[in-house]
Amino acid sequence: xxxxxxxxxxxxxxxxxxxxxxxxxxxxxxxxxxxxxxxxxxxxxxxxxxxxxxxxxxxxxxxxxxxxxxxxxxxxxxxxxxxxxxxxxxxxxxxxxxxxxxxxxxxxxxxxxxxxxxxxxxxxxxxxxxxxxxxxxxxxxxxxxxxxxxxxxxxxxxxxxxxxxxxxxxxxxxxxxxxxxxxxxxxxxxxxxxxxxxxxxxxxxxxxxxxxxxxxxxxxxxxxxxxxxxxxxxxxxxxxxxxxxxxxxxxxxxxxxxxxxxxxxxxxxxxxxxxxxxxxxxxxxxxxxxxxxxxxxxxxxxxxxxxxxxxxxxxxxxxxxxxxxxxxxxxxxxxxxxxxxx
Amino acid sequence: xxxxxxxxxxxxxxxxxxxxxxxxxxxxxxxxxxxxxxxxxxxxxxxxxxxxxxxxxxxxxxxxxxxxxxxxxxxxxxxxxxxxxxxxxxxxxxxxxxxxxxxxxxxxxxxxxxxxxxxxxxxxxxxxxxxxxxxxxxxxxxxxxxxxxxxxxxxxxxxxxxxxxxxxxxxxxxxxxxxxxxxxxxxxxxxxxxxxxxxxxxxxxxxxxxxxxxxxxxxxxxxxxxxxxxxxxxxxxxxxxxxxxxxxxxxxxxxxxxxxxxxxxxxxxxxxxxxxxxxxxxxx
Numbered sequence: 001x002x003x004x005x006x007x008x009x010x011x012x013x014x015x016x017x018x019x020x021x022x023x024x025x026x027x028x029x030x031x032x033x034x035x036x037x038x039x040x041x042x043x044x045x046x047x048x049x050x051x052x053x054x055x056x057x058x059x060x061x062x063x064x065x066x067x068x069x070x071x072x073x074x075x076x077x078x079x080x081x082x083x084x085x086x087x088x089x090x091x092x093x094x095x096x097x098x099x100x101x102x103x104x105x106x107x108x109x110x111x112x113x114x115x116x117x118x119x120x121x122x123x124x125x126x127x128x129x130x131x132x133x134x135x136x137x138x139x140x141x142x143x144x145x146x147x148x149x150x151x152x153x154x155x156x157x158x159x160x161x162x163x164x165x166x167x168x169x170x171x172x173x174x175x176x177x178x179x180x181x182x183x184x185x186x187x188x189x190x191x192x193x194x195x196x197x198x199x200x201x202x203x204x205x206x207x208x209x210x211x212x213x214x215x216x217x218x219x220x221x222x223x224x225x226x227x228x229x230x231x232x233x234x235x236x237x238x239x240x241x242x243x244x245x246x247x248x249x250x251x252x253x254x255x256x257x258x259x260x261x262x263x264x265x266x267x268x269x270x271x272x273x274x275x276x277x278x279x280x281x282x283x284x285x286x287x288x289x290x291x292x293x294x295x296x297x298x299x300x301x302x303x304x305x306x307x308x309x310x311x312x313x314x315x316x317x318x319x320x321x322x323x324x325x326x327x328x329x330x331x332x333x334x335x336x337x338x339x340x341x342x
Numbered sequence: 343x344x345x346x347x348x349x350x351x352x353x354x355x356x357x358x359x360x361x362x363x364x365x366x367x368x369x370x371x372x373x374x375x376x377x378x379x380x381x382x383x384x385x386x387x388x389x390x391x392x393x394x395x396x397x398x399x400x401x402x403x404x405x406x407x408x409x410x411x412x413x414x415x416x417x418x419x420x421x422x423x424x425x426x427x428x429x430x431x432x433x434x435x436x437x438x439x440x441x442x443x444x445x446x447x448x449x450x451x452x453x454x455x456x457x458x459x460x461x462x463x464x465x466x467x468x469x470x471x472x473x474x475x476x477x478x479x480x481x482x483x484x485x486x487x488x489x490x491x492x493x494x495x496x497x498x499x500x501x502x503x504x505x506x507x508x509x510x511x512x513x514x515x516x517x518x519x520x521x522x523x524x525x526x527x528x529x530x531x532x533x534x535x536x537x538x539x540x541x542x543x544x545x546x547x548x549x550x551x552x553x554x555x556x557x558x559x560x561x562x563x564x565x566x567x568x569x570x571x572x573x574x575x576x577x578x579x580x581x582x583x584x585x586x587x588x589x590x591x592x593x594x595x596x597x598x599x600x601x602x603x604x605x606x607x608x609x610x611x612x613x614x615x616x617x618x619x620x621x622x623x624x625x626x
Contacts, residue, residue, distance in 0.1 A: 040575075047572040047595070050343045063575075069619035071590050074612050078568050078576040083390040085568060089575045092590060095619070229611065237392050290569035291383060291392045293438060294346055 021314040022304055024058070024282050026259040027181045027206040029141050031058035031113060031282065034315055035272065035300040038263050038286030039064055039117035039143060039185070040089065044103035045110070048289065052297040054112045058282050061209075062103065064119035064145040067128055069095040073150065074229035079218040084237025084265065085287060086216050088230035090150045091119055096132050108138035115183065119145040120168070121156060127171035134176050142180060143261075144172050144205070147187035147212035149234045159187040159212070162199035173204030181206040183261055186247070188240075189215050193247050194254045207259030209284070210247045214240055236287040241265035245278050252279025252320055267295070269302020276303070276315065277322040344571065345369050349437040351429045352411060359490040360461055361416045361427040362400070370439045371402040371410025376447075376469035377562055377599045380414065380439030381570035384422040395422045396570050396594070398465035398539065398562065399440065412439075415464040415493060441570050442598045445469055445537055445560050451477040453533040455557075456502070457520050457548050458484045459540025463493045465562060469537060470501040479503045481531050485520035485544075489513040521547040528555045535560065538602070542610060549602025559602030565593040580606040580614050588617045 024034040036058045042048055045060040054060055072092025079086045093099065096118075107114045116139050120126035126144065133139055146168050147159035158164040169184055176182065184200035186193055188211040197208050213234025220227040244264025251260060262280025265287065266272050272283045283303075285296045292298065303315075312318045353364040370380065381394035397414035404410050416426050429435065445465075448454070454473050456466045463484045470480045480501070485508035486492045492507060492514060499505050506523050507515025516523055521544065528536075528551065536552040538545050539562035552559035568574040572595035581591040582604045590613065591597070606614060613620050 041573060043573040043575075051346055051571075071613045071617045071619040071621070072575065072578070075576070075578060075610070076566060077578070078393075078566065078574070080391065080393045083392065085392060087568070087574070087576065092575050092578070092619070238390075287392060290574050291394060292346075292436070293569070293571055293573075 017301075017305070018308050020304060020308055020312065021316070022300065024315055024319070026141060026183065026261060026281055028179065029059070029113070029181050032056075033058045033300050034276065034282040034303070035296045036115070036261065036282055036284045037061050037289065037296060038284035039145060041286040041289045044099070045107055045112055046103075048293055049110065051293040055110065057296045057300065059113035059115045059140060060107060061115040061143055061284060062099075062107075062117055063093060064091055064117040064148065065093050065096050065099045065129070066091060066119050066121070067096055067125055069093065069098065076227060076229055079227045079233070081216070081218065081235065081237070082239060084235055084239035086218055086228060086233035086235055087213070088150050088228040088233035090230060091148060096129055100132070100136050104136065104138060113140045114138065115141040115143050117143040117145050117185070118172075119148055123167045123171045126168045127175045130172040130175035139180070141183055141206075142172065142176060143183045143185055143209055144168060145185045145212070147185050149187070149189070149213055149215045149232065150230060157187060157189070159185070159196055160190055162196055165196050166199040166203035169200045169203035169205045181259070183207050183209045183259070185209040185212055187212050188243050188247055194250050197251045197255065197258070201255065201258060207261065208251060209261040209263065210251060211240070211244045211264050214243065236265070238265035238267050238271075238288075241271060241274075245274050248275055248278040248280050249322070252323060256320075266299065269299050269304070269306045272299050272303045273306045273318070276318050277320070279320040279323065281319055344439055344441050346436065346438045349435045351431055351433045351435060353431060354427070354429055357415070357494050358492060359417065360493055361418070362413055363416060363426060363429065364411050364413050365435060365437060366409060367412045367437050367439065368409035370437065371404065371412050374399050374402045374412065374440045375444035376472055377442065377444035377465055378440035379442050379570070379598060380412065380437050381441065381567070382426065383436030384425050391422050391425070393568050394438065394570055395426070396441070396567050399468070400464040401468060415461045417461045438570065442594060443596065445562070445599050447472060447476065448478065448535055452535060453479040453481070453531045455524070455527055455531055455533045455536045456480060456482045457524060457536065457538040457540070457544070458482070458493070459520060459544040460486045460491050461493050462540030462544075462562070462564065463498065465539050466537065467494075467498060467501060470498070474501060479531065481527050481533070482506070483508070483520045483523055483527055485509065487511065519547075520544060521551060524548065524551050528557065533557055536602075538562070540564070542607070545602065545605075546607035549605065549607065553603055560599050561602045561605065562598045563593050563600060563605070564598070567594050570594045580609045580612075580617055582606065588614055590617060
């Protein structure tokens, strides 16, 4: 297997580099690395395994799968935007049976930790997907994509409504092993993301994945029509990072112990550190994989060095560190001589 | 298996209205075959241009000290291609390749017709060389809107058996399109296979003419891609499989070379209703 040539640092590199404990967990799912792929940006891991060892990252999060095979939307499906992109894929995929038989089987054989992302057009479809997966070994967690913006009807963006979001999570929880971690993937396109997080947690979600893409649009100034065949698309990449960090921060403030998988425009170890400090237990790399296919491992290594440079002896010490109380005010040392007054 | 390397710019030179970049790409060039492509990271590590740009590999050389080098042909169209054209010797560029499925070469010495439109001619040089090495007759047709948009026609004459040139404005060669002269070349060569690379409408027309002459066509498509490695699903085209079923296939990993008779040219930009997994009624 050929690996990235310029991979440096602890994984795959030769240089002697300092190490700290980088392990983390999302509820019961323990992982040796906090870096994951993001759903829809890594297919089912196979293509990326040529660029880095996918068993060395926290987990592969697979592209959202539905019950049936699905063609997705017409092209053009993407547009480049400042520090980001719009996509309008429309959940193209092979359907759950083919996914289990081919993609999941390959991930298991390869030995990669796997978070399976599911998407449904109805509450019922989510429930059916969950019961399919219940029969299937080799799944470390389920991510429930209730926030794909590329659907015909905004009512299908379940994550925009706390009741709909809760209904979906309940359906998945009821149909899956009680020990299976369920991550609800949330949309930033809401007034109060904490309200949605609260609804899914009450409905049985183990944790939340934040954020999905933001609904966006580009007009082609040559054709003077919408650039995407699907008219609107999901905005991703470094352009949305501050929005994502804000969402992680708000949810962490409301839920001190909730497992949070943070994502949104992570490009470097320093970006990942922002998410960790804001409260993410783990971080996904999405669109940046298109730019740099070996980025998940590179960012893992960079993050480790960023933590060491700030004096952390383990990743877990840095999680939510930005929420700490005010730094103690340094009292000037008062010596006996100072007490003598004239 | 494609790899990612930090390449170095050895040379940037003009050719007509194009720029030809020579890059070191150790590990990539050794396994490159005609029709393969590479993607390049644009604008350095902090670039606001996130999407890689893809280019057909024009030539590969093994140059002792540099290891392998490859040439790509860049037509400046926007910010990304402008940045590439502005590179200078010793600049470094992130390269991923070789990508895609290359041209399928005939097992026997048969006559071949190659058709290139604009910078789509770039991958045909290596292809012509490989075919000539196998003893094939190689008749090439190259076309563009104007003379300056023809790519390296003189150099092509060295590797091809014959070269026919067309321009839309008649500034060089026959006035008209490549497809205007293709039937005559097909009649003369009686080629059982046509290779083509260029804009989609040209490929569609070439595939149709090839089918008319009962020739097999191999078309290298140009479709907008975000990743080039098969994970983003943006570059899909409606392709008919061996089982007769239409699927939306990725140009990057299942292409860029497709059999011309398998691409539903007229349906590009749509999801044909009989595609596997096509939307039923008005649902999403």
